[in-house]
Amino acid sequence: QCVQVCPTAALTEMYHTDKVWEAINDPDKYVIVQTAPAIRVALGELFGMEPGTRVTGKMVTALKRMGFDAVFDTNFAADLTIMEEASEFIYRLENNKTLPMLTSCCPAWIKFIEHQFPELLDVPSTSKSPHIMFGAIAKTYYAERNKIDPDNIVVVSIMPCIAKKAEAARPELTKDEHNHVDIVVTTRELGAMIKEAGIEFTKLPDSEFDHPLGETTGASVIFGTTGGVAEAAVRTAYEWITGDELKGEDVVFQQLRGATGLKDATVEMGDRKIRIGIASGLGNARKLLEEIREGKSKYDIIEIMACPGGCIGGGGQPFHHGNDEVIKKRQQGLYQEDGEKKVRKSHENKEIIELYKNYLGKPFGETAHRLLHTHYEERERI
Numbered sequence: 521q522c523v524q525v526c527p528t529a530a531l532t533e534m535y536h537t538d539k540v541w542e543a544i545n546d547p548d549k550y551v552i553v554q555t556a557p558a559i560r561v562a563l564g565e566l567f568g569m570e571p572g573t574r575v576t577g578k579m580v581t582a583l584k585r586m587g588f589d590a591v592f593d594t595n596f597a598a599d600l601t602i603m604e605e606a607s608e609f610i611y612r613l614e615n616n617k618t619l620p621m622l623t624s625c626c627p628a629w630i631k632f633i634e635h636q637f638p639e640l641l642d643v644p645s646t647s648k649s650p651h652i653m654f655g656a657i658a659k660t661y662y663a664e665r666n667k668i669d670p671d672n673i674v675v676v677s678i679m680p681c682i683a684k685k686a687e688a689a690r691p692e693l694t695k696d697e698h699n700h701v702d703i704v705v706t707t708r709e710l711g712a713m714i715k716e717a718g719i720e721f722t723k724l725p726d727s728e729f730d731h732p733l734g735e736t737t738g739a740s741v742i743f744g745t746t747g748g749v750a751e752a753a754v755r756t757a758y759e760w761i762t763g764d765e766l767k768g769e770d771v772v773f774q775q776l777r778g779a780t781g782l783k784d785a786t787v788e789m790g791d792r793k794i795r796i797g798i799a800s801g802l803g804n805a806r807k808l809l810e811e812i813r814e815g816k817s818k819y820d821i822i823e824i825m826a827c828p829g830g831c832i833g834g835g836g837q838p839f840h841h842g843n844d845e846v847i848k849k850r851q852q853g854l855y856q857e858d859g860e861k862k863v864r865k866s867h868e869n870k871e872i873i874e875l876y877k878n879y880l881g882k883p884f885g886e887t888a889h890r891l892l893h894t895h896y897e898e899r900e901r902i
């Protein structure tokens with residue numbers, strides 16, 4: 521199913537909503553849905569609400585009424601990503617392995633480096649992106665715990681992103697006995713489905729995500745904005761490296777915040793000074809990657825997001841036509857949610873701690889590697 525996204529029909533967007541309805545209507549399938557951090561501050565715009573309005577509870581209610589068997593938050597898997605990325609960073613730091621380490625949750629920039637900078641493929645973290653990690657856990661840990669045949673589980677990701685559709689189809693993420701993620705739909709597609717179902721979105725009461733893959737932290741919600749993944753990783757790496765606790769508002773690293781395309785910060789962790797670079801937009805990413813290629817990079821960690829502003833400005837979000845104010849309002853919505861959370865560090869998420877204790881073992885250990893890490897491949901230059 522395609523929809524026209526420009527007046528001349530020169531551009532069309534592949535819609536996968538029919539596949540989702542088909543899965544929901546199949547009595548043999550157990551259909552799990554997960555929603556990315558950036559959706560909650562933008563979905564309301566499709567129903568006349570102000571950009572940045574948090575509609576998390578209404579969104580969960582809508583998904584339950586649409587017939588999904590379980591409704592989870594990709595933020596849970598964002599916390600899982602931080603457990604793996606922070607562990608990998610410390611491993612590289614302490615063993616003189618490749619630095620800087622680049623974050624790997626944006627599939628558009630991963631594809632960009634595979635095509636444009638194939639000599640740097642040891643630089644990105646090997647951690648899979650959060651929604652892919654979620655799919656891996658849903659079809660193993662969750663399936664075993666709930667005695668559901670993973671063959672009957674369908675994982676649907678609601679993403680702000682069109683690139684996530686291609687990511688879910690990458691051969692290395694589909695070659696095992698189960699796809700990690702079966703169907704990806706965007707924020708706009710979710711809006712269309714809610715309307716199709718005749719749900720009056722603005723009048724919905726709030727509901728909570730299901731458990732045990734539903735507990736989340738403030739660190740995970742800021743994944744939706746540029747700088748958020750790095751800030752979340754720094755919160756965990758800081759405490760693990762120094763053994764000191766970040767209390768209250770000390771978890772906020774202002775230098776990593778804001779919507780500018782290139783940001784730079786230094787964070788002291790014990791006797792180490794960790795240099796962090798942030799790029800959003802592929803033009804800015806290219807600058808940081810060229811510095812690495814030329815041996816001139818001063819950074820230890822780099823976060824790259826292909827879309828200006830990060831996922832809040834993703835290609836699957838309600839159209840904002842380059843309006844920076846919309847991006848800033850969505851960003852504020854995420855920062856507010858972080859500020860209101862009781863738990864703001866990924867390694868303090870109780871369901872994540874339980875997952876490692878009961879199933880994964882050590883972060884960056886053998887089982888975690890098998891389920892949560894991947895590799896990258898050189899692709900033809902374009």
Ligand code: SF4
Pocket residue numbers: 625626627628629680681682683684825826827830831832833834835836
């Ligand atoms: Fe997708 Fe854009 Fe987010 Fe990258 S930054 S994951 S392309 S929405």
